[in-house]
Amino acid sequence: DIGDIIRRRDLYRGNDEEKKKRDKLEENLKKIFKNIKNENTELTTLTTEKVREYWWNANRATIWEAITCEAKTDDKYFRKTCCSGEWTDDKCRCKNKKTGKNDTDQVPTYFDYVPQYLR
Structure with a gap:
């Protein structure tokens, strides 16, 4: 689930190839959320986990709209x-x-x- 991945709550362990992909994704997400935190002065005091939660809450409707755009x-x-x-x-x-x-x-x-x- 996208929300679980964004908020780092995904339980999927998968095979070794998938694990490598997930590790790479997590590495990229950490960079993205660090940038979001640094660019928004209201978020600088929050933990990275809180920034991830903030981002998900702000964007989940837009993500659902994108997922269903071809429905x-x-x-x-x-x-x-x-x-x-x-x-x-x-x-x-x-x-x-x-x-x-x-x-x-x-x-x-x-x-x-x-x-x-x-x-």
Whole structure:
């Protein structure tokens, strides 16, 4: 899961080749988050783990939108996950039913906050 990788909570151990790739990814992510921390004065006092969490919270909706950008209009997430208990019947996204506007897309899952071993 992307959120687990970003927040360094991924439990996947994989084979040796995958481990090398994951180590390289982690090395690059450390550099990226160090740069984010150094460029934003509000984040300089936070630990790198907190910066990762901050970044994920700020960007998870955009990432979900990118993941689902090629989904068809009637595609659904595998279960009813919108706050209202309805299907995600618009490109796997929940829409804010109060306004009905596209700019209120919501990530339809809370899985990124459930420990990986429980999913």
